[in-house]
Amino acid sequence: VEETYIMVKPDGVQRGLVGEIISRFEKKGFKLKALKLFQCPKELAEEHYKDLKAKSFYPKLIDYITSGPVVSMAWEGVGVVASARKLIGSTDPLQAEPGTIRGDLAVQTGRNVIHGSDSPDNGKREVGLWFKEDEIC
Numbered sequence: 001v002e003e004t005y006i007m008v009k010p011d012g013v014q015r016g017l018v019g020e021i022i023s024r025f026e027k028k029g030f031k032l033k034a035l036k037l038f039q040c041p042k043e044l045a046e047e048h049y050k051d052l053k054a055k056s057f058y059p060k061l062i063d064y065i066t067s068g069p070v071v072s073m074a075w076e077g078v079g080v081v082a083s084a085r086k087l088i089g090s091t092d093p094l095q096a097e098p099g100t101i102r103g104d105l106a107v108q109t110g111r112n113v114i115h116g117s118d119s120p121d122n123g124k125r126e127v128g129l130w131f132k133e134d135e136i137c
């Protein structure tokens with residue numbers, strides 16, 4: 001079955017948006033497979049975002065993701081990767097449609113409250129990166 005890695009970023013945790021975000025995935029009907037509050041080490045943030053290493057915003061992105069605890073989740077379901085990206089909305093919250101998480105809850109690309117895997121392969125890779133096997137139900 002398809003799985004995706006969802007992370008409430010430090011701004012989302014600090015602003016108290018964890019419940020709201022989890023609720024949207026629960027109501028949609030996906031299955032929660034793993035969940036933890038976690039201070040991300042720099043090395044893990046770098047591995048997670050390794051494809052963006054050449055981008056000018058990469059150092060700021062690593063600082064952002066490691067600036068406070070994140071809530072890591074694995075969700076499972078048919079088509080969950082693409083569906084989660086739709087629930088999340090565009091990377092730039094000002095471009096994200098109302099009704100999406102970023103469209104409703106954020107304004108800055110550099111503080112866009114949530115991450116979602118961008119392909120089924122990356123979903124598998126990221127769930128494996130962020131969770132030990134015994135943390136997944």
Ligand code: ATP
Nearest residue numbers: 052057061090091109110111112114115116117118
């Ligand atoms: P994510 O991977 O976090 O789910 P995404 O897939 O919508 O977001 P990516 O292109 O993978 O977007 O970028 C990863 C993250 O890097 C973005 O969510 C955002 O926090 C940050 N980012 C992307 N572009 C910019 C930018 N131009 N300026 C600042 N931060 C950016």
Ligand code: MG
Nearest residue numbers: 115116117118
């Ligand atoms: Mg991405």
